[in-house]
Amino acid sequence: MRKVLLPSLIIIAASLLVMRVFYLQIIDDSFKLKSDNNAIKKQYDYPERGYIYDRYGKLLVANQASYDIMVIPREIKEDLNVSEFCTLLNITKEDYDKRIAKAKVYSPRLPSVFLPQLNKSEFAAFQEKIRKYEGFYFQKRSLRDYEVDYGANIFGFITQVNERLIAKNPYYNSGDLIGQQGVEQNYEEVLRGIKGVKYIQKDKYNREIGSYKDGKYDTIAVAGEDINLTIDSELQKYGEELMINKRGGIVAIEPKSGEILALVTAPSYDPGILVGRQRSKNYTLLYHDSIAKPLYDRGLLAEYPPGSPFKILTGLVALQEGVINEQTTFMCHHGFSYGRGRFMKCHGFGPHQLHNGIYNSCNTYFAQAYMLTINKYANPAKAVDVWSNHIKSFGLGQFMGYDLPIGKRGNVPTSKTYKKIYPNGGWRSTTIVSNSIGQGEVLMTPIQLANMMATVANQGYYYTPHIIKKIEGKKIDPKFTEKHVTTIDQKYFPPVISGLFDVYNLGTARALRVEGIDICGKTGTAENFAKINGKRTQLKDHSIFVAFAPKDNPKIAIAIMIENGGFGATVAGPIASLMIEKYLRKKISRTDLEIRVLNKSLVSEYAKLGGMTAASAIESTPKDSVMKAKMLKQPKVEVKKVPLDTTQEN
């Protein structure tokens, strides 16, 4: 059948071609992407990031123009006056050669960044002459411009996205900027807006030859939205100044709304140093300060046993469970014996009821009340869980759901906790009695303490603390307007509040009264240990203070934690009084307290841990001249200071 050969060859060959074409066009879908990479360039139009205002509308964070000098190496003219060029940009000849060489390696034909992020003044001189230098041009970018030198922990900062995030979130491309930490991270999508994109057809030399499909797929950039924070910027600033030469955190909340009025961590840094050309250098400095930890937000992250402030909850739970009433009396003999010959120390003496139990902070009273609570149930496991549920209804032992990207749960023990610690059982109320005075397994962060005080101030409910006040044109998350009611009846709060009020009249905070403001508060201390020269050493206690004011119709609840500050009333207490007065009256009458606090330096205490290093030292003097004048000369402490580069002005 000689006739069949050629037709058969044709059919076989054609089938082969069809199969291969089918494979290329239908089965293997990698070509579509390769084609787009080849021929389509996406050009992005970045919208301006939204501004950040405080609760009263004061501008805190804006944007500034910054200029990248770009270069297309092939277009540079031979006769370019390099020395003049370098003088204008304030770089050396070697630097110039290095940067040009780098750009050439990338591509002689394509633009690359020659000198990034010049600010207006650095750029001004060059701008006039840029036309003289062929091959060079500039690209305007928008950077953060901080109007204030505080609140760094609240704002967070802007950085380039990392590879991991690019892989996870298709919105971002290499080189894009993204908010990190603070509200910049939490409200990233609101603040950043949506970038516009233009599709551009390229040819094989990578040159642009027009818009792709006449811009059919192009999108227009949507500007970022402005936001108002709940922060009172004056209070925030004042808080940070009071924390100079101390480490710790302050959290102030408006009880009626859950709005965070101030969120202070110390040491902190000027947010402006993380902008512009010095950003990465300064960030490295901050990041590597592992002792003072300026990037660690103590207000949100520092977990400690709360100490005496926890007695408030012990009392409330005992009242709710009906094991005590206001008249129940326990005798205190500078402490009391319990269990098999164990003794809990107390500074108090004599009969204690709820009222003086609170203002004297009597350990004996609250330990007894707690044991009665636990012993109410035959089974201690059941009892602990009942108690635990009451405590958790104050928002403790869990992430609170506030709108900042970091946090700690704290800890509220349950029966499970103790089953783990005592797998053979045999634990009872006496075993866990230290919970009553906030020294057992209970852990709390400053924001949880502040929220606890807000709940007490509200007599039994709270709103999830939050930092967003208003988003331009949008509603804030409805979860922030949802009331959380505790398991404690409202009627049990007034006696406790009256006890807290008398802390200022008869108790530990007598010296901290502010004329005309009824403050309710409670001191506390938290023991802490550190490894020094390999030995576990007990350090000076952390100073804790919680308060709210005014007693009737409370406007501010506050928690203060000072690392190694000693007894609560010495450092933390005065700060509470000053912050409350500042917020309610906008001015300070207790100037004696103010001077005391400003000049209280714990630097020598911290020096035991290795001393304050460079980054944290930047906040050791206030920039405000009024405040500066109030500070006395500090005794010299041996601290290694590395000057911070703060060329970026704002």
Add this chain to the structure above:
Amino acid sequence: MKNQSIKNNIDWISVFIYTALVILGWLNIYSSSLLSTDGTYQKQLIFIGCTIPLIFIVLFVDGKFYEKYASIIFGVSLLSLAGLFLFGKTIAGQRCWYAIGSFTIQPSEFAKAATSLALAKYLSDTQINLKDVNRQVQALAIVFLPVLLILPQPDPGSALIYSIFIVVLYREGLPSWYVWTGFITILLFVLTLVLEPYAVILIALGVLIIIHFKGRAVDRNIILSGILLAIISAFVLSVDYVFDHIFKQHHRDRFNILLGKTVDMKGIGYNTNQSEIAIGSGGWIGKGFLEGTQTKGGFVPEQHTDYIFTTVGEEWGFAGSIVVIALFVGLLLRVIYLAERQKTKFSRVYGYCVAGILFTHFFVNIAMVIGIFPTIGVPLPFFSYGGSGLWGFTILLFIFLKMDANKVNEW
């Protein structure tokens, strides 16, 4: 006399497919050269315009003319090929054009038709019997004469086309071992490049042993098998040697790309890689006419000539590719069908030559573009840019259509 007019007797199916291919070809040339400024698609339009008088001339020449003057046409064609060595113009290292003003003409595009005529003429002699070794040598000589002139230009692509004449000769009685030898040679060649030479020899040994014991006892001939194995081994080893030592690097690379051995996509692999990307990105229905991003960006080199099929693939997708392939297959089978019903041996052989030449071009070109054949310069008939090519193929086809239309007069 029955109705003698060309209009009534010409095979309109072939004419329709031809027209469709030319129009589609021009649309794709238009798209791929839209952004270039050297007037490519305008010129192609002129070339297409010129085919109309050309077709009329071919059709109205007396039907006996081609048979009568086949030898002279062949002689002139050979002279024009030989003349290239003296008067030819060198473009991109190939000396295969005559330059007349700004136009160039490529005689090898016309030599195929001339060779077909000569071969048809030779075989149509009733005395010719291809079982005769002398006749075989003479027939093959007609085919290899132009090849000898084309190869040194160098134009291996055009030379390759002539291998299809083996299939034509087989149809006319050439012993089948020619075809088998050709087939096995190609198979061994490819296997040697893919596998190690000794592996190929082992496989050959295995196959021979199986044939030896499966076959009838009377056919067993140890000596013949041994000789066969020796020849195969010698061939395999020499292929290996030639590939490694005689071939230039760029020849080796062309094969290595197909075998997946070379991955330098910026250098030698660029063409094939880019053309696969362009075709592969077409998907089911393509990006649309004038919307091909690879085409617009000029990523595929020689896109309007040898790589014109990439534009089809990118802008018209799988659907468009199928249509083009189907049109070609339709035309080829139609020509073979017409050839088989010819009443003279001359026109039958010629028809076979036409189908064979068009088929080889069609297959080698598309196979190269989609990366299953080494890079070799062969245009896609009626599609690729170029006057000589278009005219050569038009003349080739329409001479046959004239013969076919004329058959009613051959009584």
